Amino acid sequence: MSTISLDHWFPSVIGKSFHPEWIEPVLNSANQLWDDPNTNLNEQFYYNGRTTHGTRNLYYEPQFKEFGEFILQKGREFLELQGYDSSAVNWRPYMFLNSFKQGSAHAKHLHSQCSISGIYYLQTPPGSSPITFYPHQTYREFFDFLYAVKDPTNWYNMSSTKYDPYPGLLMLWPGWLWHEVVPNQSQEPRTSIVFNL
Numbered sequence: 001m002s003t004i005s006l007d008h009w010f011p012s013v014i015g016k017s018f019h020p021e022w023i024e025p026v027l028n029s030a031n032q033l034w035d036d037p038n039t040n041l042n043e044q045f046y047y048n049g050r051t052t053h054g055t056r057n058l059y060y061e062p063q064f065k066e067f068g069e070f071i072l073q074k075g076r077e078f079l080e081l082q083g084y085d086s087s088a089v090n091w092r093p094y095m096f097l098n099s100f101k102q103g104s105a106h107a108k109h110l111h112s113q114c115s116i117s118g119i120y121y122l123q124t125p126p127g128s129s130p131i132t133f134y135p136h137q138t139y140r141e142f143f144d145f146l147y148a149v150k151d152p153t154n155w156y157n158m159s160s161t162k163y164d165p166y167p168g169l170l171m172l173w174p175g176w177l178w179h180e181v182v183p184n185q186s187q188e189p190r191t192s193i194v195f196n197l
């Protein structure tokens with residue numbers, strides 16, 4: 001009598017790479033932007049945080065041009081690694097800066113009408129929130145409730161996974177994947193540049 005074998009299909013892929021060389025130049029551009037009284041910031045979007053989301057697209061601003069091209073190249077690489085033809089994509093890059101202080105958070109969400117989403121971390125002082133990802137499987141939460149998860153560390157019933165950020169970390173994921181930033185605990189700003197491609 002053979003036991004059941006478990007095949008694995010349809011993964012939720014999260015890409016990671018480390019690029020310390022971009023921390024200083026991007027942080028310099030970011031600090032110029034935060035300090036500029038003419039910068040149109042969105043102060044309401046995040047509790048105790050600042051963002052350029054919804055006010056400007058940094059991808060098309062000269063001081064972020066080289067970094068934007070680098071990010072788009074990594075987006076292409078991310079798709080190609082998964083067997084997609086990145087030359088066929090109608091890219092519509094959007095890039096914004098986030099600065100989270102104590103209590104800033106971003107509730108569980110996904111990015112509709114985007115191909116790839118991602119983040120590059122610039123500053124992650126002690127207490128900086130992780131980024132948490134959730135399975136995108138219809139009926140999954142109720143299934144786990146009905147069938148009483150006994151071992152939550154079992155790979156098959158994991159309800160989330162999280163990554164602690166550090167400066168220079170680049171992450172990419174498909175826009176359909178649920179993710180969340182729980183309330184930040186750092187005193188100093190947790191700063192990142194976020195993009196949809």
Ligand SMILES: [Fe+2]
Pocket residue numbers: 109110111117179
């Ligand atoms: Fe997001």
